[in-house]
Amino acid sequence: MKICLLDLGIAGKPSYLFIVFPPCGRLSSSLCGCLFTTAISWIEAGLLKDCGMAQGTTVPKLNFEYWLDKAIEWGQATTLESQKDVCLHLPRLQEFLHQIYETLKHMDSVVAIQQFPLIGQLLGRLCWNPFVIGYDESQKTLMWCLCCLYSSEPQNPVELKANSWIRSLLCHLLSSSKWESNEAETGTFISTLGYTSADYYCHLVKNMVFPLVTELRGNQFNGLNIQGRVSASRVNAVSLFCLPLITLPDLTPLLETLLLYHGGASKEILSSEFLEAVNEAFLKKKISLPESAVFSLWLRHLPSLEKATLYLLDQLVTTQFNSLEEVACVMKDSLLPQAASHPAIFRIVNEIFKNALLETDGTPEVMTIIQVFTQLFLQAHQNENKRKFPLKAYFPYHHQPLLTALVRRPFELPTTHWSQHLKHISDMLKALVEDTNISSLADLFEIWFLIARFGEWLDIAAEQLLKAAVEPDALLWLLAFYYCPQNENQQRTQTMVEAQAVYNHLMLLFSCTVLSVKDLEAAVHSIMDIEQCCNQHLITHLLTNFLLFSSGGHMIAQEFIYHRTVEISKLLSSYKMYEKTCLGQKLLLNLEHFTCSVITETTDRSKEVCSLLIRSAYRIKHNGEENQRTVKLLNELLQKLTSKV
């Protein structure tokens, strides 16, 4: 269920890409393009190294000829073409250098030179390429390679010469070198002062960044902000030679200035390699940029935005979260909810989420992620002071009154009004869906998606049904629509009927203080023999809420946990394929016994209940009204669920 395919690592399986992301619409073509080029470069890299199957048993063939040819071609990277080419190859070169080092560190220096005769030439040339030395960790790896080749006991003049040459290269890299004339002047001066090249270059870089920043920001002191006088090719060149230096902290002001630079040209003048690299560094938390710069990056470079969204989704889906607070935290760190205040960004992110939901058949995790995102987005939007767009800008095709109703946060209304509000929503929705002519499935989906993302209200609907139902039919209809939006074959109507029956029965049991598992079983079995997918979800939702909020339910819930633990651990061992929390599955498994005698996909169901509980916990914490017993039970259930990872 991988959403982010960029995390492949399986360079030899391009067919996987084709299946899951079929072209479907304007977004996906660019998204596909982004994915395809990435895949191709990995496949290329896959030619250079093992597919990972052999797990390091075979030493990968080190392709010296290729890289030496490249190094010769690049020279010292003084022309624009060579600079662009170097920048494209930097990550793979770093990888290659790392491989060399891994191989060299176990070898004797003499043996190394015998086995890799071209290594001296290659390393020597690379030391003169500032793009290579400036990049990320390449310089460290290169120096380590040189260290490995240095022989501590030279036996013959050749080795002595090699040593001397390595020495010179290291001096060239680290201090003043005899090969650079301008350094000869200042070298002795600096050391007489008692400083080293470390101090000198620290200051020098800052002194070089500052005029570049000034140049790009334009001369703002003479009234006319003449930014346009810097030519587009110059800005492009600057962005290119900054590329290796992106993770160098001294350069952050320049990066910021570049990202915020608007020269008035209609085409993008920053090099796309640069934008991509900045995005990568930001996503991997290797640099920290101000928000405005990040938003600017995403606004001007669509592939970066797509990558950032997919990265976030991947992060959230693959990590086990114990609470929604954690999810919210990760999301806020990613800056995407804040960025989504720009309607253009919001729409793209929305599309990606929608696609993810469709591709994964609506798994509850993705749904939860979308719901949390929507909440955070609303928060950021409400806090926005400078330039607030109306809601219509984000949801242009939707029924505005319905949207307005959904956007109200529950804490803005007193709890007694919740039922009424939900009825209002339900009525509007019903009118939209049943009375108007919904022409296509796509339109229905859009409406459904709108409701679904405001899941908070749906959860409250389920809660209100059991606690304070004034007009249960409306609320039930809302839930029925959520779980079963289509009604071509009267599925929804059927769901509604059955849900009502279960609900009525549950309400009968609600006030019973003493309940047994069998009572509950009876309640559900009496109604059905259900195979229908939608109903299972709805009834699970009702049941879980029942367990949480009814007095009798509390007792049963605990029984499930405490007394079934033995049974559960036996069952545990038989479910090897579920890497997620198991206890929830067991709780669920028992619930299933009582809801229907069909054993369905346990993983899916367990995740559903887990999501429900996590959402309830988050909601209760934020709306702050709930009796202590429920809170206690919730915490216990969650603790048990998450402790059995």
Next chain:
Amino acid sequence: MEAVLEQVEQLPALLAVSRSALVRDWDALTLDRALEWGRYFQHLHDRFRTRPRLREALGRRLRRGQPSPLLGFPHLGRCPQLLGLALLENRALPPAACRRLIHSLLQPAGAEAGPEPRSLALLARRKAASRLLALPGGPPRAPEEMGPQPRTEAQLLLSRLREEAREAEPAGEAAGRLRWLSGVLEELPQPRVFEVVAAALLLRPGSDAEQAGDGGRDGKSVDGNQASATGDEGVAGLLLSWLLGNLERFSAFCLFLPGSLLASLAGHYSQFSRPYLDLLTGWGSHLLYDPLQGRWVKSCLDKAELSWEELRERFTCLCQGSALLRGQTQDALKLLKARDGDFTVCGLSVWTDLLVEVEEYLRKEAKCQRMNPKAT
């Protein structure tokens, strides 16, 4: 404590040895020990930098072992790099020790908890960055702006001078410090040293230079700013004494640097403006009028002096400075004109002609500015 002081006194010797041929007898173990010492000194620095009395004691002891004040307390903090890089550059170091050295440089022993500047991989990266950022294509630099290299050298020079001002005893040391400064500045070749000194004089605390200045890691923040104002004056004073101490050097300085830069200096430092004007006066009085060509020419072509055009440019720049400077310059010119005979006709007195041209230029400038107030 006495033991520590004795150890610290050995640092200059250690550094001297690491730069000399004596290292040829070192093996890997000796090298390790040397680097250990380096780390130990750094550790001392980190422990004592916030304790002024101990700092002073260590600093004093350090100086005792040296003929000229070469190293001070802050150098203890930089010891590992000083030592490491000095050894790396020393070709006499035998291979076994050298290999160990390279190893330790790339992977420093112990917890590398120090701030960023102490990492050598970062150094290599920054070096490459300086080459990348210097790639051509930028706008031409205005003459009064310093290139990044002289500016950096000036910053380091200032930083060192400020350290000196803080650490050394103030009284009775001025002559010694001047000597030391001369020695240091001799390391730079002539045109370069002028740029550096000019930049150093123009880099003032609070100006935009300071945001690129040294990171204050040598206790600058500790001492606070109470001594910095007077200290800076002392530093500037020292630089100016060096500059003005030798007439030949001073003339070369004023010949080499552009007029706008010198005017800037004259504006900031009154000790500079006077000798500068005197120098210009001297040069001006050596000009002769050539009636055939209709202009002022140099009397002796091989002498290092200014031509008429250059002289005019210098005076114009001076008049574009602060009101005080402008007033001074114009008064000086008027005085000279009067002394020469107060002629109003061109071609008789160089000062008359200069005054006329300068005032003409200023009038045009003022007119331009009135018509186009947004242009500078």
